[in-house]
Amino acid sequence: MAADKARLIFQPSGRRGEVEKGMTIIEASRRVGVDIEALCGEKKVCGKCKVRIEEGFYEKYGIQSSRNNVSPWMEEEEKFVNAEQRELGYRLGCCAKIEGDLLIFVPEESRAGKQVVSKAARDIPIDWNPAVKEYYVEVIEPTFEHPTGDFERLQDELNRQFALRDLNIDYWALMKMPARLRDKRRWAMTVSVWMDKEIIRVLPGKREGANYGLAVDIGTTTVAAYFCNLKTMEVIETVSMMNPQCKYGEDVMSRITYHMMNEDGLERMSNDMIEGLNTLVKQAVESTYPPKKKKKTKEGEQVIETWEEVPEEGKIYLRLEPRDIVDMTIVCNTAMHHILLKLDPEFVGLAPFPPVIHRSLDIKARDLKIKINDSAYVHVLPNEAGFVGADNVGVLIAEAPYKSDEIQLLIDIGTNGELVLGNKEKLISSSCATGPALEGAQLAYGMRAAPGAIERIKINPETHETDYKVIGRDAWLSFSKPEEMKTKGICGSGILDVLAELYTAGVIMKSGVFNKTQKSNRFRLNADTKQPEFVIAWANETSIERDVVITQKDVRQIQLAKGALYTGCKLMMRKMNIDKVDVVKIAGAFGTHVDRTKALIMGLFPDCPIEKILSVGNAAGDGARAALLNREKRVEANWVSRNVEYIELTVEKDFQVQFMESMQIPHMKDAFPHLEGIVPAEVLHQK
């Protein structure tokens, strides 16, 4: 083994590998295929990536592991690793660098677990009218009487049969055309035309439904894509991944800052995103092949390992390639948009936050180095404003409030909250800094939507005892043995449930402060922090051997987030001169999981009949899909992006006062007739 390499074993998974010395444990874990939680993107601020370095000689692997084989202790680790843990060999994976052979134990709470992706495609009605359509033609052969050019003969035929006039052809497609025309299926071909303007693909013979598209939703944290057949509109596969830019900062502003602090920051972040998109493309097409299994065969002394396809019986595999993807649509917020396209995002982060460009862009995939069909365009949807991007436009074209009589309130909660209010008469939008609290981040026991995360809870108003359900287990606690729960924390959708239950049961007051009159031993002051906290799950119900609690600080975080959102809604309603909305639509992963009653109890938005609160799922992604399959949606997108009036909330009169009042659960002065009977009167009307 080279002197600059080290051997690693990760436990309990047993995964191992050889890596260059000098890389952090987190980096190495990725190489080896071990998932360690790293919410902060290796900024050394979340403390989630705790691992234990074991000491000793491990005969089985032939390695001598030692704590001396990692880089020295760092100040940043103090905050998360206490003296006792340090004694046991605990380190932060993002701090400790590998200097020799190691056996690393990854404790349960540090294991990332496969994320439960909630960005499945919804069944929304889309009219079929994709930007790329296919046409089958048979072309006459050249003769001395008609020695016309290949392209012109093709063009004439497309004009004659399909009235496609003045067609261009992409240079890449043109290069491939002569050979394809003269394929064994001579002079018969299937031509793919983009926007009735440009030939982007020529395939020999008759090929139906050979064109695919990818509708991509680039979120600040997650990237999801729908892999669709452009003919049948069928979603072949939904693929997703973490946004690879997370390592440059969790939120939009920290990535803009990264760009400003690093000469090649923009280049790097963009390249990582492009690489990420290429990974999604690969995932998408690979889903059309049979799964593979390792096969061992013996040749004399040697054992040879090969991968072998294991097709499911009766299943047809399409075996597609990246070049079969001939169209791509992308929605994302304005900052992600600019970073992806290497457009200076600095000014999007500076008042008055002008984007570099609003309108949609059609850029050749090859210019972006996106590895789909060489001649394909990538359609990037338009931005509304600096803080309301193409993702919100995606929501708009999916939900089309501009065609509605009812006044709709659209709420898209991601790392940022984006709001649209109005109907076919008028639409206004704004954004509010909800922060990631509603998604469970930055809370003591917040975690991603992964197995072991609490997603539903009930608190008995009489006893203040809890009952809950975790992801990955159908049975609630009351129907399980404590040790079966293997609880780890609370995910985004659970957070709102917890708060609403705490409030309804009277554990916390309308102001968010813990009630003095508690009915259980779950309420306590934390010994270390002296902060009030409420135990949701006892240590024996968890896999992390600690009580899962919600702290006063957690409650405040959520109040800030929901207050920002509520203030946004209220100020927009004032702008529109209305005092109630007809429909509330909640988009985003958050919307999929949230209990609409709980959301109303929490006062995320003004009062509305419960049955008029709708979850519209990943509407941004649906918008991308709509634009992929129906080009009219692209026209609508450009129109709506310029016709929604953007309101900058923070400069609104009495924003501060409104914000303070909105922190109440629910808003103190506003009426919530639809909560009568749901929330006990004495709780709802407390002052």
Next chain:
Amino acid sequence: MAADKARLIFQPSGRRGEVEKGMTIIEASRRVGVDIEALCGEKKVCGKCKVRIEEGFYEKYGIQSSRNNVSPWMEEEEKFVNAEQRELGYRLGCCAKIEGDLLIFVPEESRAGKQVVSKAARDIPIDWNPAVKEYYVEVIEPTFEHPTGDFERLQDELNRQFALRDLNIDYWALMKMPARLRDKRRWAMTVSVWMDKEIIRVLPGKREGANYGLAVDIGTTTVAAYFCNLKTMEVIETVSMMNPQCKYGEDVMSRITYHMMNEDGLERMSNDMIEGLNTLVKQAVESTYPPKKKKKTKEGEQVIETWEEVPEEGKIYLRLEPRDIVDMTIVCNTAMHHILLKLDPEFVGLAPFPPVIHRSLDIKARDLKIKINDSAYVHVLPNEAGFVGADNVGVLIAEAPYKSDEIQLLIDIGTNGELVLGNKEKLISSSCATGPALEGAQLAYGMRAAPGAIERIKINPETHETDYKVIGRDAWLSFSKPEEMKTKGICGSGILDVLAELYTAGVIMKSGVFNKTQKSNRFRLNADTKQPEFVIAWANETSIERDVVITQKDVRQIQLAKGALYTGCKLMMRKMNIDKVDVVKIAGAFGTHVDRTKALIMGLFPDCPIEKILSVGNAAGDGARAALLNREKRVEANWVSRNVEYIELTVEKDFQVQFMESMQIPHMKDAFPHLEGIVPAEVLHQK
């Protein structure tokens, strides 16, 4: 092959042969018919005969070339070949003796006499309407009331001031825009717009005439380009070079063959051409800097060489860069077109010769890897047919016979002859295989238009004595001492003169056969070949110490060429049902030099008043320039390329008979009233 023989290939001419080992490269080059400069007469004192010995196996020729296959380095060479060149394989042709197979590259400066480039821009009237125009705008700054995107504010202003609606922006230009908008000349900028459609450049501040273009004429042998200011239409510089594809074959068919025989042949030839274009771009912009001189300074012991600019006093240098070139137009024949664009040229060489595409193409320079402005388009003019390419379209839009009442006959003589006949009613075109004889190639003493080449001649009908003029010397032989002439051979323009004079003086007959009754001792049978020949210049008038002669075979070659041309004209006139033309226009370098009376005497084309025979110079290049500076010409080009009817001559009825008759000087059966009085009656009317 005998052991005492070696095989040689000279590049770029491609000439080859087998010679005895032991002879010098200079000696061998004469045998093979390659002109290498040797001013000192091989005395090893002028250093002009520098050549490069290439290393490697040349599959096409089946030879293994090596520097070990020449005699050892000689002291005399030190003076002329520096260490760096020696490293690269350079030798003096008079010193290095052949000891084995060789591939020898003759650099431009060693080729006998630097070629006189005759592709200077002609003063043709062009209406100013370039595809790329510049607009100066001042854009409002973004505010909270109008936080509109940068691009939209720019677009609004361009729409308001210049009625440029629905502008797009190239992705590359978009990336650069935000910084340029916020340059110290804040929010004021000069925008370059392509075809009123797409912004391709944003420069900060007011910049007038900052955009340049390059109009390129890619000939089979030579590539020439006009470097123009797009605002003033001024030709800043004319640059030219040998077509780098010459090494793959001298004519179009051999290059098509090279593609068919080599998997990566097309790729290679295209890449060489692109590299060549990039060299022209460099040459063009470098012409805008002061010349540089080497400067030696001493630092202690060391002599340091640096290059220093030596500006001419009072001269303003533009100091342009490739990115200042924002538009490029290209004309070339169909095969060169296809090879440049990597479009399979196989079918252009196969009956019925359909091109891959006729219509003009706008391809991003970056897609072609042409290093001008990143966002610029390259406009490739349309092809008429397999053998009549965009170069002919260039001639057409420069001369615009489609706007003329008179019936014009356009003749473009390059390596191929291209003909267009007609007026605004109708136009037909064809091509004929003239071969390179009219350009002086393949004749015993044919050479390029370079110093020492005979370009004008008179033969006394009484005595058959000659008087002539060579390029590089103003005085005719009759006013010079014989040794002052330093004659080397006959160039293209001289060839026609020679033949016409030989014919008019009665040295050769109408049939092309030498007359039996000769009046001088210049007519003789060659001792070696037993071929009749006529001495144009005696050895003592030459720098090659041999008589310069014209042989019977030479006369036949020219007759074949002129016969092909004349047949083309005649068959086209028959198609048009006309028996005379109003104007004859001769394009190409050939046209620039040719004496129109002599051309008529030779019977290159049917009878026409002498004053109606016009030389139109490099009309193809002029067409490229017209398309660069006037976008209407691009529309005309596409229209005319589809509305000129192409006639395949070789399939015409009685082509063979016509061809045989057309070999006569001039055509036997046709009347040439305009030659009466110019050619003696007994010569003109001989049977």
